[in-house]
Amino acid sequence: MAQGTATASEPAHLTINGERLWAALMELARIGAYDDPATGLAGVNRQSLTGEDAEGRRLLVRWMEEAGLQVSVDEMGTIFGRREGAAAGLAPVMAGSHVDSVGTAGAFDGCLGVLGALEVVRSLNERGIVTRRPLVIAAFTEEEGVRFGTDMLGSAVAAGRLTLEYAYDLVDAAGLRFGDELERIGFKGERPVRLDPPHAYVECHIEQGPVLLHEDLAIGVVTGVQAISWQRITVQGRAAHAGTTPTDLRVDAGLAAAQIVLKVREMVDSGRYGRLRATVGLITTSPGLPSVVPDRAELTVDLRNPDDAHMAAAERDLAAFLDALPESQPAPGLGIDTQRMAKTHQVPFDERIQDEIAAAAADLGFDTIRLMSGAGHDAQEMAAITPTAMVFVRGQYDGISHNPREYSTPEDCTAGITVLAHTLLRLTEEEDD
Ligand code: HGY
Numbered sequence: 001m002a003q004g005t006a007t008a009s010e011p012a013h014l015t016i017n018g019e020r021l022w023a024a025l026m027e028l029a030r031i032g033a034y035d036d037p038a039t040g041l042a043g044v045n046r047q048s049l050t051g052e053d054a055e056g057r058r059l060l061v062r063w064m065e066e067a068g069l070q071v072s073v074d075e076m077g078t079i080f081g082r083r084e085g086a087a088a089g090l091a092p093v094m095a096g097s098h099v100d101s102v103g104t105a106g107a108f109d110g111c112l113g114v115l116g117a118l119e120v121v122r123s124l125n126e127r128g129i130v131t132r133r134p135l136v137i138a139a140f141t142e143e144e145g146v147r148f149g150t151d152m153l154g155s156a157v158a159a160g161r162l163t164l165e166y167a168y169d170l171v172d173a174a175g176l177r178f179g180d181e182l183e184r185i186g187f188k189g190e191r192p193v194r195l196d197p198p199h200a201y202v203e204c205h206i207e208q209g210p211v212l213l214h215e216d217l218a219i220g221v222v223t224g225v226q227a228i229s230w231q232r233i234t235v236q237g238r239a240a241h242a243g244t245t246p247t248d249l250r251v252d253a254g255l256a257a258a259q260i261v262l263k264v265r266e267m268v269d270s271g272r273y274g275r276l277r278a279t280v281g282l283i284t285t286s287p288g289l290p291s292v293v294p295d296r297a298e299l300t301v302d303l304r305n306p307d308d309a310h311m312a313a314a315e316r317d318l319a320a321f322l323d324a325l326p327e328s329q330p331a332p333g334l335g336i337d338t339q340r341m342a343k344t345h346q347v348p349f350d351e352r353i354q355d356e357i358a359a360a361a362a363d364l365g366f367d368t369i370r371l372m373s374g375a376g377h378d379a380q381e382m383a384a385i386t387p388t389a390m391v392f393v394r395g396q397y398d399g400i401s402h403n404p405r406e407y408s409t410p411e412d413c414t415a416g417i418t419v420l421a422h423t424l425l426r427l428t429e430e431e432d433d
């Protein structure tokens, strides 16, 4: 990049301010912070459209404005910060992620990608570098999906997989409607939600798994995202006295729930579904009293698979199991209801963008490997409308995430965002096809 408005053909060796990046991550992590009893650490609970999320959003908007970005908010509440380029008419290069969190989060999931892109802008500003193409930072709404039940929600609407109406009518566990909550926190924006395809999209994210740590690498180039299937299962039984009711007269919703948990684990262990992963994250029974046979149970089943055919087989066989479950009970009357929450296919990332990331990393002296993402990301939605790939940063403690122990070092975060910066600088120089 050149100083001033001229642009050079070769990206300069742009360094970022790792301390400023780390300070921003830690400051944002204080919003929604809580004392986590299980780990004794400070966790982060900044679920989408809560007061904490709104506070984090306002901080991000202030930082974006202070960095001279033109800030806009779309109809889903996604926040964009635009930095003009020398050739303003060209499609921008976009980088981003999300700042909403699960209820037991650390400081890095999503935030590294958004605050890292902001750090790139701050560093460009300090050197007076004007990129050829505009740069846009995106903080997508409800990436986690843990409050309104569908992950990558904001980016899925922006890229066209889901509709605004569908999103607005989603409700949380308390029956609060997404569209109303967006209005309540003041982030129901005017910007039309359907995104004009940027020139490219690159997302930097903590790996959230153990691969880079075990390979002793700080940086990974992400080849794609595995398929995701979420469903909510409601089991209807019959409340009865725990002492007087003979087993063969019971319609026990708690028993059925336990059988479902065991079934998904048996499916994983069977090897019949490739590299299937299954998680029953939520399981509740009611009335939840020691002397009452449960009359109702609710579970969520999260299935992940890098292969769409194996995922389809797993969903099909689980559905067959649920259909047959009532007959297998000691007494008739068990009811099973399933509700689809989220469903995404395996998404491959753009090879050329992967190569740009790998080349930027190599220029900076980082060895990398290519790996598929076990977690879902906004990048998988953006891949539908523009060439997209991701930079992974090593996580510590076996890469644990969705847990307050989630951690990456300042050095690795700086490395990841430096690779992001150089990848973006390469892409902003590109002509139109
Ligand atoms: O569910 C996921 O993999 C992501 O964290 N939303």
Ligand code: MN
Residues within 6 Å of the ligand: 098, 109, 110, 143, 205, 376, 377
């Ligand atoms: Mn994430």
Ligand code: MN
Residues within 6 Å of the ligand: 102, 109, 144, 375, 402
């Ligand atoms: Mn996450």
